[in-house]
Amino acid sequence: MKAAIITSPGDGPRYGEFHEPEANEGEVVIAVTAAPISPVVRTRASAQPISAEGDGFVAGVDGVGTDATGRRVYFLFPKAPFGALAQRTLVPEALTVPVPDGLSDACAAAVATAGLASWVALTRRTPIQTGQTVLVTGANGSAGGMALKVARHLGAGRTIAVVRTHEKLKGLPADTGIALDAPDADDRLKAVFDDGVDIVLDFVWGSVAERLLAAATAGRGSPAGEPSRRYLVLGTLGGATVPISGYGLQSSGLEILGSGIGSAAVADYLSSVGELLAVAQREGFAPPHEVRPLSDVESVWKRSSDVRYVIQP
Incomplete structure (x- = not known):
């Protein structure tokens, strides 16, 4: 599958082929439809160590996609070495939240990350x-x-x-x-x-x-x-x-x-994103964002954080 692969954290990702995820008990493979590049995505990509095998990891900490049943979900914290900036990723099933009907994948990803x-x-x-x-x-x-x-x-x-x-x-x-x-x-x-x-x-x-x-x-x-x-x-x-x-x-x-992961529990983030997405649908929240294909990830990675990029594989 295609993915944004980190092999040298200081250099950002490269667009290339990465091996497919396989789900074990309690996990789900998500077909990614939208994933943001946010400051935390860049920070974690620059700090996460490379495995001893040296094949790198996929960048991205959250996004929107569909599970094996076709249900649209927002997901958090894919299981390493997989990440959100890929065609598919691997996520603990407990770290997914349904996305309301009527809210596009890109908008849901932008609302959640912002x-x-x-x-x-x-x-x-x-x-x-x-x-x-x-x-x-x-x-x-x-x-x-x-x-x-x-x-x-x-x-x-x-x-x-x-x-x-x-x-x-x-x-x-x-x-x-x-x-x-x-x-x-x-x-x-x-x-x-x-x-x-x-x-x-x-x-x-x-x-x-x-x-x-x-x-x-x-x-x-x-x-x-x-x-x-x-x-x-x-x-x-x-x-x-x-x-x-x-x-x-x-x-x-x-x-x-x-205020962040640690001072607030992951469970608080999951319940919060459900609340936020429901409000976004009702109130019409639509933070400024620019949708780009996954193949553009190298060119947009280091651009100004004033623009929130949402990547679509």
Whole structure:
């Protein structure tokens, strides 16, 4: 079968022939119809070790396809060395969820890869309360844009989009937008935290988080106690580490949490994706994505993550 094969993690995948999967008890072979290239797909492909045999592995952690009965399913975490970016893959049957009728394969894959992180964050890690204010970093990206829609759907009273440059604010579904290249950006960040931000969904971390954390903790320390605020780290595209002021945390109500596999169980992701896909069908969620054939995987692998590619074998 054709697949996106990793034999040297730093070089990305090559398009070629890989051996066919065979299911054992509790497993199912999925005929893949749509699989996304997301930041986590790239990260895992660059970190996963090559087997001693040296024949590599197939990239991709999730997607949509059909099982042996013809049922359309979303699947997570194929069994190594198989991956989602192939004509067929091998998945534990327990890690599949039905895809609603009326939602195309490519759209279902795009919705899941873009929206699942924020859905899990706002329903499992820190369940949102109606009327709360949610701030999203990297809001111009596929996941960030979906996070704004997910937050509003789940009851946010106000949404704030934070992006790096002014032109990236165009068309975002947020009540307030802040571009970090503006001369008054740090003052505006301080002002929105003064007004009240309940939840931060940070897809960027790095220097962006450093500025947000400074704005969230500066000038705090009320004798009456500061309001509770939760800062959820969902991605680290802007850098893996951030300097944090211990005093700033002591004097504010800020709590920093991670949200991802490990801080949330795989079972939470499976139940969440079922909920998200059902809502996507009703609400018409359709995050921007570009469909490309599997044969193009080498050319699109290292392109900007602002575009979410969905591969169709």
